Every structure is written in C-alpha cells, then in structure tokens.
Amino acid sequence: xxxxxxxxxxxxxxxxxxxxxxxxxxxxxxxxxxxxxxxxxxxxxxxxxxxxxxxxxxxxxxxxxxxxxxxxxxxxxxxxxxxxxxxxxxxxxxxxxxxxxxxxxxxxxxxxxxxxxxxxxxxxxxxxxxxxxxxxxxxxxxxxxxxxxxxxxxxxxxxxxxxxxxxxxxxxxxxxxxxxxxxxxxxxxxxxxxxxxxxxxxxxxxxxxxxxxxxxxxxxxxxxxxxxxxxxxxxxxxxxxxxxxxxxxxxxxxxxxxxxxxxxxxxxxxxxxxxxxxxxxxxxxxxxxxxxxxxxxxxxxxxxxxxxxxxxxxxxxxxxxxxxxxxxxxxxxxxxxxxxxxxxxxxxxxxxxxxxxxxxxxxxxxxxxxxxxxxxxxxxxxxxxxxxxxxxxxxxxxxxxxxxxxxxxxxxxxxxxxxxxxxxxxxxxxxxxxxxxxxxxxxxxxxxxxxxxxxxxxxxxxxxxxxxxxxxxxxxxxxxxxxxxxxxxxxxxxxxxxxxxxxxxxxxxxxxxxxxxxxxxxxxxxxxxxxxxxxxxxxxxxxxxxxxxxxxxxxxxxxxxxxxxxxxxxxxxxxxxxxxxxxxxxxxxxxxxxxxxxxxxxxxxxxxxxxxxxxxxxxxxxxx
Numbered sequence: 001x002x003x004x005x006x007x008x009x010x011x012x013x014x015x016x017x018x019x020x021x022x023x024x025x026x027x028x029x030x031x032x033x034x035x036x037x038x039x040x041x042x043x044x045x046x047x048x049x050x051x052x053x054x055x056x057x058x059x060x061x062x063x064x065x066x067x068x069x070x071x072x073x074x075x076x077x078x079x080x081x082x083x084x085x086x087x088x089x090x091x092x093x094x095x096x097x098x099x100x101x102x103x104x105x106x107x108x109x110x111x112x113x114x115x116x117x118x119x120x121x122x123x124x125x126x127x128x129x130x131x132x133x134x135x136x137x138x139x140x141x142x143x144x145x146x147x148x149x150x151x152x153x154x155x156x157x158x159x160x161x162x163x164x165x166x167x168x169x170x171x172x173x174x175x176x177x178x179x180x181x182x183x184x185x186x187x188x189x190x191x192x193x194x195x196x197x198x199x200x201x202x203x204x205x206x207x208x209x210x211x212x213x214x215x216x217x218x219x220x221x222x223x224x225x226x227x228x229x230x231x232x233x234x235x236x237x238x239x240x241x242x243x244x245x246x247x248x249x250x251x252x253x254x255x256x257x258x259x260x261x262x263x264x265x266x267x268x269x270x271x272x273x274x275x276x277x278x279x280x281x282x283x284x285x286x287x288x289x290x291x292x293x294x295x296x297x298x299x300x301x302x303x304x305x306x307x308x309x310x311x312x313x314x315x316x317x318x319x320x321x322x323x324x325x326x327x328x329x330x331x332x333x334x335x336x337x338x339x340x341x342x343x344x345x346x347x348x349x350x351x352x353x354x355x356x357x358x359x360x361x362x363x364x365x366x367x368x369x370x371x372x373x374x375x376x377x378x379x380x381x382x383x384x385x386x387x388x389x390x391x392x393x394x395x396x397x398x399x400x401x402x403x404x405x406x407x408x409x410x411x412x413x414x415x416x417x418x419x420x421x422x423x424x425x426x427x428x429x430x431x432x433x434x435x436x437x438x439x440x441x442x443x444x445x446x447x448x449x450x451x452x453x454x455x456x457x458x459x460x461x462x463x464x465x466x467x468x469x470x471x472x473x474x475x476x477x478x479x480x481x482x483x484x485x486x487x488x489x490x491x492x493x494x495x496x497x498x499x500x501x502x503x504x505x506x507x508x509x510x511x512x513x514x515x516x517x518x519x520x521x522x523x524x525x526x527x528x529x530x531x532x533x534x535x536x537x538x539x540x541x542x543x544x545x546x547x548x549x550x551x552x553x554x555x556x557x558x559x560x561x562x563x564x565x566x567x568x569x570x571x572x573x574x575x576x577x578x579x580x581x582x583x584x585x586x587x588x589x590x591x592x593x594x595x596x597x598x599x600x601x602x603x604x605x606x607x608x609x610x611x612x613x614x615x616x617x618x619x620x621x622x623x624x
Contacts, residue, residue, distance in 0.1 A: 001040045001067040006074075007032045009098075013079040015090075022085030022146060029095045030075040030136070037103040040067045040128075047113040048173065055113060060120030060180070065108040065168075066127045073098040075136040081143070081150075088146030088204065094154045096136035096198075102162040104128070108186075110230075112172040121180035121238065126168040126225075129189045134158040134215075137197040144204030150262065152202040152209045158194040158254075159216045159477065167224040170287075174230040180238045186225040188280075190248040192217050198256045200266075207262030209316070213254040213270045215308075216477045220332075221246065221278040225300075231288040239295040240346070244282040244336075246302045250274050252328075255311040258320075265369075266316035270324045272363070273480050274308040277331040277406055280355075286340040286518070293526055296346040300336040303356045304385070310363040312375075320369040320549075323376040327480040328359040328539070331406035333386040339393065339574075341518035348527025349579075352534075355387040357565070359539040366546045373549040373602070375556070379594075380404075380482045381539035382562040387588075389533045392520050392575025395568065396511075402432060402484045402504035405564060408450040409492075410508050414500050418445040421473060422453070422492040422500075429487015432504060434479050442475055443492075449510075453479045482560060520575045528581035533569040537617065538591040545598040545607075553602035561592040561613040571623045586621040 009030035017024035042065040047053040055061065075096040083090035108126040115122060136158045142150040168186040170176050198213035225244040234240050252274040258266040282300040289296050310324035334355040338344065359381040367373040384405030386397070401410050420443045424435045431437050441453040454475055461470040488503035522529060539561045547553045569586040571577060594611040 003036065003038060003067065004070045005034045005036050006072040007034055008074045011077045015081045017083045019085050022083035022088040024081040024083040025091045026079040026081040027093045028077040028079035030077040031097040032073040032075045033099045034071050034073050035101045036069060036071050039105045040065050042108045044110045044113045044115060056116045056118065058118050061115055061117045061122045063108045063110060063124045065106050067106055069104060069128065069130045071100045071102055071132045073100050073134045078139045080141045084145040086146055088144040088148040090142040090144045090150040092140040092142040092152045094138040094140040096138040096156045098134040098136040099159045100132050100134050102130060102132055102164055104164045106166045109169045109171060110174045110176060113174050115174065115176045117178040119179055121182060122176050122178040123183045124168045124170060125185045126166050127187045128164065128166045130164065132160050132162060132192045134160050134194045139199045142202045147205060149206035150202040150204040151207065152200040154198045154200040155212045156196045156198040157214045158196040160192050160194050161218050162190065162192060163220045165222050170227045170230045170232055172229060177233045177235065178238055179235050181241065182232050182234045182238065183241045184225050184227060185243045186223050188221055188223045188246040190219065190221065192219060193251045196254045201259045203261040205262060207260040207264040209258040209260040209266040211256045211258040211268045213256040215252045215254040215272045217250045217252045217274045218478060219248060219250055219276045219278060221248065223280045225282045227284045227287040227289065229286045234291040234294060237294055238291060239297065240289050240291045242282045242284060242298045244280050244300045246278060246280045248276060248278060249305045250276055251307045253309045257313045260316040263317045265319040266314040268312040268314040268322045270310040270312040272308040272310040273327040274306040275329050275407060275478060276304050276306045279332050281335045283336065284338045284342050287342045289344045289346065291346040293347045296344055296349045298336045298338060298351045300334050301354045302334040304330050306330050306359045308361045312365045314367045316369050318369060319372040320367040321374045322365040322367040324363040324365045325378045326361040326363040327380045328361040329382045329405050329407065329480065330357040330359050331384050333388065336389045337394065338391050339520055342520045344522045346524055348524055349522060350530045351389045351391065352532045353387050353389040354534045355385055356536045357383050357385045359383050361541045363543040369549045371549055371551045373547045374554045375545040375547045377543045377545050377557040378482065379541045379543045379559045380480065381541045383537045383539050384564045385537060386566045387533045387535040388568045389531050390570045390572055391522065391531060391577065392572035395570060395572055396509050398507050398509050400484065400504065401502050401506045401508060402481065404481045404484060404562060407478060407481050408446065408452050409502065410450050411500060412449055416443050416445050416451050419443065419473065420494065422494050425491050425493065426485060427487055427489025427491060429489055430485045432485040433482035441479060442473060455479060522577045522579065524579035528583055529577055529579040530583045531569050531571060533567050533586045535565060535567040535588040537563045537565045537588065539563060540593040542595045548601035550603055552604040553600040555598045555600045555607045557596045557598045557609045559594040559596050559611040561594040563590045563592045563615045563617055565617045567619040569621045573624065584621045584623060586619050588617060588619040590615045590617050
C-alpha cells in the first residue's frame, strides 16, 4: 500500500503607499494541516477447525502488510509593505502554520486459524515506512522611506504528531506449522522533519522587527511482534523468529531572524522541541514454540535519533535580543521477553533487546546592535529509555514522580480527565523548569498512570451565524521539563476535585503493567539459552551564543544533558529452564555531554554560562 497525503498553502501580500504621507500595511498568512489515520491489514482470521476451515499451502504462506506513507504540509506566507513620502509608515505581518497528524495502523496477523505450509515457511510481516514533513515559512519586510517608522512581524509554527501502531502476530488460539522457518516480524522506519523559517526585516528612521519560530515533533509509535495464546511449529531444519525493529529519525529545526535597519530594535525567538517515547517489543506469551533441534529467536531492536536545532539572529540600531530553546528527549522501551504459560522445545534460544538512543539538542543565537544586545539560550537533552530482555515474570520498575526525559508526572491512582485544566504551584520550592508558578496547563492522560502537561489557547466558540456562544480550550504543544525542581510541596489545583500534591523527586515502584499469567517452561535440547540486552544511550548539547554592541552586551546560556536509562537482562520468577548453558548479559554504553560557547563583545559585557551533564543509569543482569 502506498499513501501520499500532501497539502500546500501560499499567502502573499504586497502594499505600497506614497504621497505626502505614505502609509502601507500588508498581512500574509498560510495555514495547512494533514491527518493520516488509515488502516493497512493483512490477516488470516477464524480459519480454524471449529469453523471447518484452515489454510494449507503446498509451498509457503506469506501474510504481508507493507505500506509506504508520505505526509507533507507546506505553508508559505510573505508580506511586503513600502511607505514613501515626507512622512511614512509601513507595517508588514506574516504568519505560517503547517501541521501533520499520523495515527495509522499497520497489522499482519494469523488469528484463531490453522495455517500449514507443506514445503516452505510461514511469514507474518508488517512493514511500515513513514515520511512526515512540516515546512512553514513566514517572511515579512517593511520599509518606511521618509520621516516615520516601520514594523515587521513574522511567526511560523510547524508540528508533527505521530502515534502509529505496527504489529505482526500469531494469536488467539492459532496453530501454525511449517516445513521451514516461521517468522513473525514487525518493522517501522520513520523519518519525521519539522523545519520552520521565520524572517522579519524593517527599515526606516525608526523601526522594529519581531520574528518567532516554533517547531515541534512528538513521536509515540508502538511496534510489536508476538506469538500469543497459540502454537507454532517449525519442522525439518526450520527456526522460529519473532522480531520487532524500529528506526526512527526525528529532526526539528527552527530558524528565526529579526533585522531592523533603523534606530529601533529587533527580537528573535526560536523554539525547537523533539520528543520520542516509542515502544518496541517482541515476545511470546502463553505460546507453544516447537523447533526441535533448531533455534528460537525473540529479538527487539531500536535505533532512535532525536535532533532539535534552534537558530536565532537579531540585529538593529538600538537594541537586539535573540532567544533560543532546544529540547530533545527519548523515553519509552525496547523489550524482548518470553512469559506466561509458554513452552519452548528447541535446540537453542536467544532473547535479545538492543537499543540505540541519541538525543542531540543544539542551537546558535546571535545578536548585534550599536547600543545594546542580549542572547538567551536554553538547551536540554535527556535519554531515559528502558532496554529489557527476560524470561518469566517481569521485574518491578522504578521511576521518579517527575520524569524529565518523558516530560511526565506519575499520578498513581489519582484520576485525571483528559484535557482538563490545572494550575501548577511549586509550593514555595523551586519550580519544575518548563512550568510557571501559577500557570495554567492542559492535562494529557497517558495509559501508564502518568500525565503530561500542555500549553493551550482559549478560543471563542461560534455558532452557524458567527455569534460567540462560549469558549473552548485549544491544545498548542506539550510542555518540556528541563529539571525536576525542588521541594516537596508541589501541586496541581483542579476545578471540582482536590489538588494533586506531589514531591517531584520521590522514587515510585511501578506496578507490573503486563503480569505473566502462569509459569514459563523452556526445554533446550542441544544448546544454550542466551538472554541479552545491549544499550547505547547518549546525549550531547553544545549551544553557541555570540553578542556584540558598543554599550552593553548580556548573554545567558543554560545547558543540561541527562542519561537515566535502564538496561536489564534476567530470568525472573515463575520460569523453569532446562538448557546446556544459560547466559544472562546486560551491557550499556552511556554518554552525556554539555558544552557551552558564549562570546560577548561590548563596552560592558556580561556572560553567564551554566552547563550540567549527568549519567544516572542502571545496568543489571540477574536471575531470580
């Protein structure tokens, strides 16, 4: 299946005013949005003996759901205003908004079915390739040729939200037999890009330019390959392979410039935020896997790259200010496991989980002015991914109440309503960085007893005659946490419900969200059991700040890099293993780097550079 969803929007405005008093005003705007929520399915359903049915092939059986999805939103807005005369005024405004949403489902399965390949293998394969691009550009230029002034403002917003499901399964009482290999495979290749450009320029005796660019990517895919409540038999020299793979490259860039060739000022603001919180899992649960004398492999592999780059530049005759924010975070989990009432008869067995996660926030801010200039850079990178392989019951996991990498708050049994509005208070302590004391936020409820907070706007609700009949809260973007804050009196006040009080740093032992229902039995007649987890977790934040003016220059750069993952390999409780050897191995390579470069030139120069890097991960291999 191939799906191509594209939309382009262009808004251009040109205004010219002349005479003794030349007045010109121009406004250009473009708004585009796409939504893909398609379902691609390949299935053998209910072909079982109970229905007097079955699927038998003389050679091989292939159940294949393959799709290539392209979602592209472009928005281009430009405005030019020129006023000329003895007195002149020119104003130009440009706004561009491009958004994409991908909630597609890709599923290959054999469910409640008897499937036999007499002279070949059986393959159940779900393979999704998604390319998502949001490109809003806003350019505004205003020129006043005469005594007077000009003003230019540009704003661009680009956003991609993805919550896709890719799954391959043998499930619900199926019985699959092959004279060769049996492969159950789910594969996700995702390439997401949000690239924002915002430029505001003004010229005249007095002028002002303001440019704002906001770019957001939020990825929460689930990739699953599994055999559940079913039997799989590979005869002859056939192997059984259950394999889940994901490669997700997420790029977010906001580039903003504000220039005023005048005695006025310029301000540029760029925000770039990338969040990846995907799950990749391969497993067998309540399954009977038979590959006598041959191999059974349960393997989950992930490769995540979260890139966020913010570029800001401001220049003017009197004052120039540039502010950039770049956040890149990776959470989620990569898991391979065998649990429940699963019986395995094979020569050898490998249960492996491999994860590569790299969060790379970066930014450059530049401000120059004849009189005063200022730069602010806030850069945050965090990786908190779990890489886990196991047999039997899953071990209990821990997390802090406030988790910076996933931007989430653990609320336990407290029930929140999705999109309700709360008011945050630090209770006299240090506020969670990213939140404001007294600020109101929209709640986003997740399915793991956690919530996220989001910024929102309040818009008028209109009837068919365009009369205002009420107001509605409109989601804008997730809030990214840059620190846990301090103190134990934090709270979220709620209308009609008691306030939720919490200590951000309290460690929580999580309930098992996927408990094994019975004992797992593995009998390996000719080789070892290998339970292996490997993780490469890294983040590097290296912003550059350059400012210059003849009078005073101020620069503030704040950078943090955190790696706080878990790499676990174990044979847990409720597992019986008979093998020639058992190897349990967990290995991790972790790196956190924060490096600032701040340069200020001026009569009075103040540069404040704060950088922190921390690795606080857990790597364990154990039995019991």
